[in-house]
Amino acid sequence: MSALSQALAQYVAVRRALGTKLWEPARTLQQFVGFLEDRRARFITSELALQWAMLPNNVQRATWARRLSMVRRFAMWLSATDPRTQVPPARLISGRRRRNPPHIFTDHEVKQLMIEASRLSSATGLCARTYTTIIGLLASTGLRPGEVLTLARPDVDLQNGILLIRETKFGKSRFVPLHDSTRCALSDYAMRRDKVGICLQSEAFFVTEIGRPLSACTARRTFARISRATGLRAPKGPGQVGRGPRLQDFRHTFTTRKLVEWYRAGLDVERELPKLSTYLGHSDVTHTYWYISADPELLQLATKYLCGRRPGGDQ
Numbered sequence: 001m002s003a004l005s006q007a008l009a010q011y012v013a014v015r016r017a018l019g020t021k022l023w024e025p026a027r028t029l030q031q032f033v034g035f036l037e038d039r040r041a042r043f044i045t046s047e048l049a050l051q052w053a054m055l056p057n058n059v060q061r062a063t064w065a066r067r068l069s070m071v072r073r074f075a076m077w078l079s080a081t082d083p084r085t086q087v088p089p090a091r092l093i094s095g096r097r098r099r100n101p102p103h104i105f106t107d108h109e110v111k112q113l114m115i116e117a118s119r120l121s122s123a124t125g126l127c128a129r130t131y132t133t134i135i136g137l138l139a140s141t142g143l144r145p146g147e148v149l150t151l152a153r154p155d156v157d158l159q160n161g162i163l164l165i166r167e168t169k170f171g172k173s174r175f176v177p178l179h180d181s182t183r184c185a186l187s188d189y190a191m192r193r194d195k196v197g198i199c200l201q202s203e204a205f206f207v208t209e210i211g212r213p214l215s216a217c218t219a220r221r222t223f224a225r226i227s228r229a230t231g232l233r234a235p236k237g238p239g240q241v242g243r244g245p246r247l248q249d250f251r252h253t254f255t256t257r258k259l260v261e262w263y264r265a266g267l268d269v270e271r272e273l274p275k276l277s278t279y280l281g282h283s284d285v286t287h288t289y290w291y292i293s294a295d296p297e298l299l300q301l302a303t304k305y306l307c308g309r310r311p312g313g314d315q
Contacts, residue, residue, distance in 0.1 A: 003042070004033045011077050024216075025070045032071055043084040044075045050092060065093040102252035103232075103245040110139050112230045119229075120222070122209050124196040130206055130214065131222060133189040138247060140182045142254030142280060144168060145247040149214055151205040158187045165281065174281055223247050255280065255288070 001009075012026045035052045036044065053068035072088045079085040105113075117131035137148055147165050155164040161183035163176040178186070186205075193207065204213035224244070227233035233244030258276060262269050277288040 002033075002037055004036055004044075007078055007082075008033050008074065011074055014077075025073075028067060028070050029074055032067075032074075043082055044071070044078065044086055046086045046088045046092070049075070049086075049088045053093065061093060068093050102256075103249040104256055105139070105245065105249065105253045109230070109232060110135070113226055113232075116226045116229045120226075124198065124209055126193060126196050126198070126207075126209055129189055129192050130208075131219075131226065133185055134206060134219070135223075135250070136185055137182060138250035139254065140179060141176060142251045142258075143176065144251060144281070145219065146216060147281075149204075149206060149216055149219060152203040153190075153205050154203065156186060156190070156205050158183060158190065168281055172281055172283065174278070176279070220247060251280075 008029055012022055012029075015022045032049075032052050035055075036048060039048065041048055049068060049071045053064045053071065056063060056067075068088055072090070075085050075087045079087055114132045114135050117135055118128050120128040120131055122128065134148055137143065138145065141163075143163075143165070147168050150166075151163065152166075155166065157163070161178040161180060163178065164173065165176055166173050190205070198207070198209065198211040200207060201211045202213050206214045208214055208218075223246075224233060227244050228235055255276065259269065262272055273288055274285050277285040280288060282288050
């Protein structure tokens with residue numbers, strides 16, 4: 001193991017000891033260290049950091065900036081013990097991350113995605129079952145993809161139909177109740193998963209064909225393939241997933257439908273919104289308000305509702 005690899009392992013261990021999960025940065029920085037080692041570099045330079053950050057093609061500048069920011073934090077830490085380390089200047093790559101407009105799935109699209117997922121081939125047949133269950137769970141609960149992929153078997157109460165979501169995006173844990181049809185689907189998946197005879201190598205609820213936890217990268221790429229097969233994502237060149245609906249968009253769809261349902265029913269959405277915010281695991285209700293501005297139909301309903309509440313407005 002090179003000195004840079006050892007330094008990275010120590011950096012990740014220290015950050016995690018301080019309470020940061022650091023899953024994605026750890027993987028990304030491993031790629032960066034590999035890039036340096038291929039070039040026989042013994043320490044970080046701003047030039048090499050910039051070259052590596054800008055390697056991906058057909059991405060937003062914000063992606064380059066984010067990659068460089070991970071290197072910058074690592075370099076700042078490493079420079080305390082290795083004075084040769086160059087810390088890339090702040091804002092070396094400018095670029096604000098823009099929120100992608102969400103795709104609101106129709107019932108037909110969700111059905112087609114699940115049908116296509118059921119056609120995924122694998123040695124045990126578990127792959128198809130895994131992705132159809134994940135898509136159904138995301139669509140029916142509005143959970144974050146990361147929350148679904150990190151579910152452990154003890155977190156899934158199949159008898160009472162309750163999920164324990166542990167310390168996610170904002171460090172909050174919460175319980176999520178399941179519809180009975182969703183509970184039955186999870187029970188069926190668990191039964192089939194345990195019957196295929198693979199050696200489960202972790203407590204993860206959703207696993208690969210060899211019993212390991214399903215990674216977020218693999219899940220995103222597989223969903224991109226499924227989306228292309230259904231015509232929801234334009235085909236790209238070899239190895240490219242292109243742009244189109246994401247797993248995260250099931251969360252947008254769930255939230256948008258719930259808000260539209262409330263507006264059409266004439267409920268006081270301002271009073272109901274904190275409940276939805278808590279269910280979704282938001283740290284502040286303002287994060288939930290973003291969904292209203294993200295969907296034209298929902299924004300129109302919200303405007304009509306607010307205008308009706310003003311003095312002199314239509315009741």
